[in-house]
Amino acid sequence: MTAMTLDGRALINGQRVAAASGAVFDCISPIDGRTLAQAARCAAQDIDLAVTVASKAFEDCRWRGKSPAQRKRVLIKFADLMLDNIESLALTETLDMGKPIQYARSVDVKGAANCIRWYGEAIDKVYGEVASTPDNALALVTQEPVGVVGIIVPWNYPMLMASWKIAPALAAGNSVVLKPSEKSPLTALRMAELALQAGIPAGVFNVVPGMGSEAGAPLALHMDVDCIAFTGSTRVGKQIHVMAGQSNLKRAWTELGGKSPNIVFEDCPDLDRAVEAAITGIFFNQGQSCNAPSRLLLQASIHDVFLEKALALVPKFAPANPLLPDTIMGALVDDVQMKTVLRYIDSGKAEGAKLLTGGEQVLAETGGCYVQPTIFTAVQEEMTIAREEIFGPVLAVQTFSDAAQAVRMANNSIYGLHAGVWTRDINKAHAVARALRVGTVHINQYDEDDITVPFGGYKQSGVGRDKSLHALDKYTETKTTWLRIDSPL
Numbered sequence: 001m002t003a004m005t006l007d008g009r010a011l012i013n014g015q016r017v018a019a020a021s022g023a024v025f026d027c028i029s030p031i032d033g034r035t036l037a038q039a040a041r042c043a044a045q046d047i048d049l050a051v052t053v054a055s056k057a058f059e060d061c062r063w064r065g066k067s068p069a070q071r072k073r074v075l076i077k078f079a080d081l082m083l084d085n086i087e088s089l090a091l092t093e094t095l096d097m098g099k100p101i102q103y104a105r106s107v108d109v110k111g112a113a114n115c116i117r118w119y120g121e122a123i124d125k126v127y128g129e130v131a132s133t134p135d136n137a138l139a140l141v142t143q144e145p146v147g148v149v150g151i152i153v154p155w156n157y158p159m160l161m162a163s164w165k166i167a168p169a170l171a172a173g174n175s176v177v178l179k180p181s182e183k184s185p186l187t188a189l190r191m192a193e194l195a196l197q198a199g200i201p202a203g204v205f206n207v208v209p210g211m212g213s214e215a216g217a218p219l220a221l222h223m224d225v226d227c228i229a230f231t232g233s234t235r236v237g238k239q240i241h242v243m244a245g246q247s248n249l250k251r252a253w254t255e256l257g258g259k260s261p262n263i264v265f266e267d268c269p270d271l272d273r274a275v276e277a278a279i280t281g282i283f284f285n286q287g288q289s290c291n292a293p294s295r296l297l298l299q300a301s302i303h304d305v306f307l308e309k310a311l312a313l314v315p316k317f318a319p320a321n322p323l324l325p326d327t328i329m330g331a332l333v334d335d336v337q338m339k340t341v342l343r344y345i346d347s348g349k350a351e352g353a354k355l356l357t358g359g360e361q362v363l364a365e366t367g368g369c370y371v372q373p374t375i376f377t378a379v380q381e382e383m384t385i386a387r388e389e390i391f392g393p394v395l396a397v398q399t400f401s402d403a404a405q406a407v408r409m410a411n412n413s414i415y416g417l418h419a420g421v422w423t424r425d426i427n428k429a430h431a432v433a434r435a436l437r438v439g440t441v442h443i444n445q446y447d448e449d450d451i452t453v454p455f456g457g458y459k460q461s462g463v464g465r466d467k468s469l470h471a472l473d474k475y476t477e478t479k480t481t482w483l484r485i486d487s488p489l
Contacts (some may be wrong), residue, residue, distance in 0.1 A: 001256055004092070006037035008189065019046050019210070020042075021045070027039050027185065029096065031098055031330070033367030041211065043210060043215060051177055082112060089108075092186050096185075097155060097158060098322055098331030099330050101324075102325060102326075102328075107160070116163055118452075122472075123489065141479070142479050143172070149165075149226065149229060149391070150179070155333050157289075158180060158200050160189045160190050166191075170200065170231070171228075175206075178206065182230075185207075185315055189207050220250075221243045227251040256457070256462035261295040263419065264278070264422040268424070273445075275309040278293060281293040292420070293420055294396060295414070296453075307397065310375065321366075332369040338371060348383065348396070357373070395431075411437050419441050452467075
């Protein structure tokens, strides 16, 4: 660990550079409070430079001019290089963000590499269309890269969230300016170096760390950015859409928050499996997942037995040093987030919810940011912990009497990202799934996933979809070419 140098400078036009102002900010590890590196505190001048070089790279066709097969080979090499560097990338992710290193390795690095490889493999297999026209015309429908894509990603899965956006954007032939979260910028910068090494031309993939108001806002407002893709809070997502409209009416794609309901009926086919999925789902990544099943809706008849089983699983999620190989719950990303989570826990107590377990900061002597896995019961729909996204290891348990009430409670949210349904009745499963206003419904499991299926939500969980071939639609323009045929016959 002492031999690894963490470079926080921006990467613009293929070069590592300081911010134009010379300003920096500290990258502090939530494991123990140590300073890992100083990152460039980029601002409007740096964003303008990055967008200018990205625009030039797009206009001179150094990347979009390559055939899909050529782009495929480069992206596959990029994915291979990530796996070649899996240990250093995983270590950097864990140090910067606090997640257990076993998951940084198996989920974050491998998932990001798989995403980049998948879009590389896919891009030369995506065809245009020939429209149905009269005999005297030929109409071609083709997809072209949109131009310069600005990308702003969150801190909870720094590599994975970046890859879900940069992979389809680059595969389609765009140029990219990526603004990682100031809470966890280091792996995004290293990814850009590996992309250069793989053969992505300088200027095509640029990374500018910085604060949201100082770097993210100028990116969203820039007149030469053709598309802005954002993952993060609903509050900031709304601002992104306003900025897109205030500037050049750029496309704005936002994957936002969630307060996902996990509905367990009394005819659940495997209660032990449902308990494990519910507890693992909310405490994985320290609860810092937008699709976490943070609302547990239990049919009243199984409430007590379900929670008895759940309590038996909680001890294995005791927070520990994420660098230890067996740790399954690490640190929250920083002190600010830890205090936010603790405030939500206090609000749950104050509003009358019953604290079943957890609710306290632990391991404070380490200098890190650790909170116990927490479960509240007797949660009412109007309570803050039932309505707002906490983004921490806090589970809100509610009860229902029948399917109609469960659906009403589940849909009583500004969010609509994911949901779970547990029942052995196939008719009930489909009827409830159709009634739920969410982007993904898990039936008799939770959080099973694949790059081939779209990810996104309804309502204030955002617009557009990441993953799958549907993501390419966000980063391409659809063009019709109409040819009149004057037949000599």
